[in-house]
Structures are given as C-alpha cells and as structure tokens.
Amino acid sequence: MKYEVLIIDDNFDIRNLVSNLLKDKNYDIREAANFDQAVNEIDKKLPDLAIIDVKLDKGDKDGIDLLKKIKNMTDLVPVIIISGHANVEMAVEALKLGAYEFITKPFASEQLLNFVNRALENIKLKNENKQLENKLFHSFDLIGESNHISKIKKMISKLSSTESRILISGPTGSGKELVARKIHKNSPRSKDPFIVLNGALLQPDNYEHELFGTENSDGTISYGFLEKAKNGTLLIDEVSEIPLDTQAKILRVLIDQKFKRINGNQDINVNIRIISSTSKDLKNEVAIGNFREDLYHRLNVVPIEIPELNSRTEDIPILIKYFQKKISEINGIPEIDINTNDDLLYSYSWPGNVRELRNLVERVSILSQNENKQNIGRFLHEILSKNASDNLQEASVSLSFPLKQARENFEKNYLLNQLKKNKGNVSKTAEFIGMERSALHRKLKSLGIKGIN
Numbered sequence: 001m002k003y004e005v006l007i008i009d010d011n012f013d014i015r016n017l018v019s020n021l022l023k024d025k026n027y028d029i030r031e032a033a034n035f036d037q038a039v040n041e042i043d044k045k046l047p048d049l050a051i052i053d054v055k056l057d058k059g060d061k062d063g064i065d066l067l068k069k070i071k072n073m074t075d076l077v078p079v080i081i082i083s084g085h086a087n088v089e090m091a092v093e094a095l096k097l098g099a100y101e102f103i104t105k106p107f108a109s110e111q112l113l114n115f116v117n118r119a120l121e122n123i124k125l126k127n128e129n130k131q132l133e134n135k136l137f138h139s140f141d142l143i144g145e146s147n148h149i150s151k152i153k154k155m156i157s158k159l160s161s162t163e164s165r166i167l168i169s170g171p172t173g174s175g176k177e178l179v180a181r182k183i184h185k186n187s188p189r190s191k192d193p194f195i196v197l198n199g200a201l202l203q204p205d206n207y208e209h210e211l212f213g214t215e216n217s218d219g220t221i222s223y224g225f226l227e228k229a230k231n232g233t234l235l236i237d238e239v240s241e242i243p244l245d246t247q248a249k250i251l252r253v254l255i256d257q258k259f260k261r262i263n264g265n266q267d268i269n270v271n272i273r274i275i276s277s278t279s280k281d282l283k284n285e286v287a288i289g290n291f292r293e294d295l296y297h298r299l300n301v302v303p304i305e306i307p308e309l310n311s312r313t314e315d316i317p318i319l320i321k322y323f324q325k326k327i328s329e330i331n332g333i334p335e336i337d338i339n340t341n342d343d344l345l346y347s348y349s350w351p352g353n354v355r356e357l358r359n360l361v362e363r364v365s366i367l368s369q370n371e372n373k374q375n376i377g378r379f380l381h382e383i384l385s386k387n388a389s390d391n392l393q394e395a396s397v398s399l400s401f402p403l404k405q406a407r408e409n410f411e412k413n414y415l416l417n418q419l420k421k422n423k424g425n426v427s428k429t430a431e432f433i434g435m436e437r438s439a440l441h442r443k444l445k446s447l448g449i450k451g452i453n
Contacts, residue, residue: 003120004028006047008038008066009082010057014105018051021109022116035061042070043221043266046077046230049119051112054083054090064094071098072220078119082107140358142178143322144315148307152179155304160186165254167239167299168277170306171448172409173355176277177235179304184233189273192232197225199241207246208262215264226259229272239276239299240285244292251295274299281448288446309350309357316345319354323361336368339377348384351413360384412447415440419449 005027009015012033019029030047032038034056041047050070054063067079081094084105091102100119103112142153159166160183168176177196184194202210213224225234236242242250253259254274258267276299285291309316317340328335338361350356360383368376415429422428430440 002026002028003048004030004045005116006030006032006038006041006050008032008034008050008056008063009053010034010055011053014053014082018112021112025113027116034058035066038066039069042073043215043264045269046074046223046227048123049078049080049116051080051082051116054081054094055085064090064097067094067097067099069219074223076123078123080112080115080119140178140326141322142175142182143319144312145318146312146315148312149315152304152306155302156182156186159183159302161188163273165273165299165301166275166304167282167302168275168304168306169282169448170277170279171308171353171412172279173353174306174308175354176279176306177237179306180233180235180275180277183275184273187233187273189232193229194233194235195225195229196235196237198237200238202241204243204246207243208249211246211250212259212261213264214262217263221261224261226253226270226272227268231271233273233275236274236276238278240278240280240282240291242291244290247292247295251292251298254295254298276300279448281445284446309353310348313346316340316357319357320345320361323358324365327362327365331366333365333369336365336371336376337373338364338380339373342377342380344381344384349416351416408447411443412449415444415447415449 005022007015007018007022007029008031009018010033015031015033019031023029030041032041036059038050038052042050050066052063052066056062056066063081063083067081070077070079075098078100079098080101080103081091081099082103082105083090094102100122101115103115142149142156144150156179166180166183168179170176181194184190197211199207209222209224211224211226213227214222216222249259253270257270259270260267282291282296282300286293286296320338320340324335324338327333352359360380363383364376364380368379371379415433418429418433419426422432426440426444427437430437433440435443
C-alpha cells in the first residue's frame with residue numbers, strides 16, 4: 001500500500017526538503033503553506049499522515065489549532081508536529097492533544113523517517129484491530145461441500161480479483177456478509193477497510209447522513225460510510241431498505257464516482273468497491289416500485305444466490321464439526337460429541353439458517369461440558385423442539401430489527417412451517433391460513449420463498 005502524507009509548513013525550503021525525502025521513500029505527497037490551505041486539503045481527502053509546523057504565517061491559527069481540528073475529525077490520522085521554537089510546555093500540550101510525536105528543528109532525516117514509519121505502522125495496527133471487532137463472527141469460514149456452496153466458492157475465487165459490483169441474495173442468517181468478506185479478503189483491496197452499512201437498522205431520514213457524511217456547523221466533519229471505506233470495500237446490507245430518494249443519489253455516485261457531504265460543497269472522489277446484499281427478491285421490489293430498476297442493474301452486475309440451510313442439508317454434519325472445533329478454540333473448552341446422524345437435525349426447518357445452527361452448536365457446546373453423549377443428544381432435542389413449538393421466530397428474529405423486518409421474518413418463518421406441514425401444497429396452506437391462493441403466491445415471492453409450486 002502506498003501512503004499519502006500531507007506536509008504543512010509556511011517555509012518553502014522545509015516543505016521541499018521533507019517532501020523530497022518522503023518521495024524518495026515512495027510516499028505520495030501533498031503540501032500546504034498555511035492553516036486555510038491545509039483545511040482545504042484535508043476536506044478534499046484525509047491523508048494517511050500529517051506533518052505540521054507549529055508556526056504558520058497568514059492568519060491567527062497555528063499548527064496546534066490544526067492538530068485539534070484533525071483530532072476532532074478522526075483518531076486514525078497520525079500527526080507529527082515540528083517546531084523551531086519549541087519548549088517543554090508546547091511539546092507536552094501537543095502530545096496531550098493527540099500528536100504522535102514532537103520534533104524540534106533542525107532534525108535529522110533518519111529521525112523523521114523513523115517517526116513516519118512508526119506512526120503509519122501504529123495506525124495500521126489500529127485499523128487492523130478495528131477490523132477484528134466481532135471476532136467470533138468474522139473468524140468463521142464458508143463451509144460446505146454441496147453443489148450450492150461449491151459453486152459459490154468458485155465464484156468467490158473468480159470475482160475477488162475483479163472490481164465488479166456484486167449482489168448477494170439469500171435468507172437471513174445464510175452467510176451473505178461472510179461471502180462478501182471472503183471476496184474482500186481475497187481481493188487487491190484486502191489491506192484496506194471492509195465496512196458494513198446495514199440498511200435495515202437505519203432510520204430513513206438518517207440514511208444519507210450515514211452514507212455521505214456531514215459538514216457540521218462548528219467546522220467539524222462527521223465522515224460517512226463512503227469515506228470510511230476509503231480504498232476498501234463497502235457492503236450495503238439489506239440494500240432493499242434504501243429510501244427511494246437516496247437510491248437516486250447512490251446511482252449518481254456509481255456513475256460519477258464522486259459525491260458531496262451533507263451541507264458540503266466540495267466533491268469527494270470515491271475509490272471503493274461496492275457489494276450489496278438482500279434477503280428480499282429485489283426483482284420483485286423493482287416490479288412493485290420499491291426499488292429503482294436502473295440502480296438494480298448497476299448493483300447486480302454479478303449475482304450470487306445463497307440457499308437456505310434446509311435446501312443443502314448434506315452440509316449440516318460438516319458445519320457442525322467445523323463449528324464444534326471453532327467454538328472450542330475460541331472459548332478454550334473441550335469439543336463435545338454431537339451426533340450428526342440425529343434425524344431431528346435434518347427434519348428441522350432451520351429458519352435462522354447457518355447462523356441458527358452455529359448458535360445451537362455454541363449453546364450445546366458450552367452448556368453440555370462434562371455430559372455424556374446421551375445427555376448431549378437429549379439437550380439438543382430440547383432446544384430444537386422448543387424452537388419449533390415457538391413458531392421458530394424467537395430463534396431467528398433479533399430485537400435489534402426494525403418492526404418491518406421483524407414482521408417479515410415472522411411471516412416467512414410462519415409460512416415456511418405451514419408449507420412444511422402441508423408438504424409444500426400451496427392450495428392447502430392458503431385454505432388453512434385464510435388467504436387466496438394467488439395472494440399467497442405473491443406473498444411467498446415477496447418474501448423470497450422459492451421452489452414452491
């Protein structure tokens with residue numbers, strides 16, 4: 001990765017000296033001679049590192065003011081302060097305000113290079129740590145040997161090296177984010193951020209602020225997801241939830257490769273890969289007017305469909321063995337012996353899909369320590385039987401979901417169970433639940449329930 005350094009100094013000779021020194025080490029360089037020029041450069045695009053002289057001509061603001069401004073924006077841009085009039089108090093103040101290092105003039109070239117290298121290595125570790133949040137989820141791999149999963153693995157291999165936009169569809173809990181992460185991890189952008197924007201968890205009137213960012217009245221900037229994903233990958237999860245007005249603006253970003261922050265006038269260039277995911281039938285959303293057709297075609301350059309777990313039950317024993325091993329490693333507990341030939345594992349409908357299976361294995365693994373195989377099997381049956389008797393929705397619907405998505409998840413689970421009870425017969429199911437057959441077909445289609453005659 002090639003880093004970009006912003007050098008701010010009112011002395012041309014110093015700027016030129018530092019600039020040439022860093023260019024020789026293959027850094028990209030931008031320069032500013034005063035506070036206003038520096039602010040303009042920062043607003044255009046955040047650098048990876050800033051080198052700032054304390055004393056700046058033209059205006060009443062100095063390098064310490066500029067340090068404060070950068071740190072108000074983000075803690076992910078290290079700042080090295082330099083000064084020819086330094087004292088202990090000034091150095092202490094700069095370090096308290098978040099400066100990575102304070103150097104007095106004149107300084108040795110090697111000293112500055114060491115500080116630059118260490119500062120960038122430090123921020124790289126910070127970014128890596130940030131990306132390791134939710135380690136339990138992110139550490140899992142795409143597991144399975146069914147035809148469905150084998151095809152998806154081949155697609156990941158083919159698509160990772162490209163810049164193509166991808167639309168991943170599949171039911172809740174099937175592993176859409178996992179597939180997106182695998183594509184990013186194997187791509188040339190793998191060392192840059194992977195950012196997830198979950199459309200289902202955002203309020204419609206807040207979507208654009210979260211996506212594009214905001215220039216606040218106090219001069220600070222709230223960065224949006226498009227900038228947070230700089231040089232990396234942005235996953236727009238549950239893309240069907242994007243408000244129609246915002247859809248038009250996203251389309252314009254995809255066409256122009258630039259955008260403006262809310263209340264901003266400066267164009268911000270976009271260099272990210274966008275992957276989208278949905279648990280709905282997006283074609284149907286287009287047909288009923290909930291999603292723009294032109295945006296659908298822009299996002300759906302390459303489609304990937306992830307099946308429900310109950311349509312690839314041959315993967316269940318492989319998944320169980322894998323989850324047992326991973327959960328044992330993560331929690332530091334011995335592996336337990338789950339009987340993967342248990343008929344209930346294959347007759348259960350798995351409304352929460354792979355996520356529900358993983359949660360089940362984790363729960364049984366933790367609560368069944370030191371139990372014999374018979375007791376482990378009994379405990380497994382108790383959990384699955386309870387889930388089934390509760391109409392399955394409690395196993396798959398999170399309280400963090402908005403009402404609309406929670407209702408859709410409940411409807412989907414309810415209809416899947418009714419269809420299963422009636423052996424897939426839509427007419428019998430429609431009669432039992434009190435719906436017209438044609439209306440039920442439309443409902444099944446809108447919920448993404450496929451393969452029903």
